[in-house]
Amino acid sequence: NAGVTQTPKFQVLKTGQSMTLQCAQDMNHNSMYWYRQDPGMGLRLIYYSASEGTTDKGEVPNGYNVSRLNKREFSLRLESAAPSQTSVYFCASSETARGNTIYFGEGSWLTVV
């Protein structure tokens, strides 16, 4: 019952440091997503990947890069972390079809000091 697994769960970074959030899904889904969640802002899409080999910008892509390593894995990289990137990050996946559900990981709490 793994579903969507993301790591790490908690991370503290200094301003300017880099890090990569890892995500893997075992449901054979084509589409994967990275969201950030901030108080009062709900969920905002950072990047998504409609299928293996493709990635597209979402609503708030600045300061982030992604890699769709294979069908299972979709990583999010912060090249030079900023305090504004302090947030909770959620990876998600879905099958590409009308009405299909999106499944979320448990979240990664990132603090940039």
Added chain:
Amino acid sequence: GNSVTQMEGPVTLSEEAFLTINCTYTATGYPSLFWYVQYPGEGLQLLLKATKADDKGSNKGFEATYRKETTSFHLEKGSVQVSDSAVYFCASLRTGNQFYFGTGTSLTVIP
């Protein structure tokens, strides 16, 4: 464009009270509609969904009906419990794979 608007919280209710959380959508065409729930410290979980007009999604005593005429998908529960305390998100999905989420409504149920 596509978007989802849901009522702002926080909402505080006594146990066994009736719950309504409003959600309206804007979209060209007919999106699929969802309610997700997020318990403290966890990711979002699907609560219910509806894929076409007049469909009713239901789960765990919660219901929502897809109303095309009012472009709404309001969440209701007849008698809330303390364990329903969580943040609720309305979401829409049109063709393709972009989901649009509302800002979330925090619900606290007190004994």
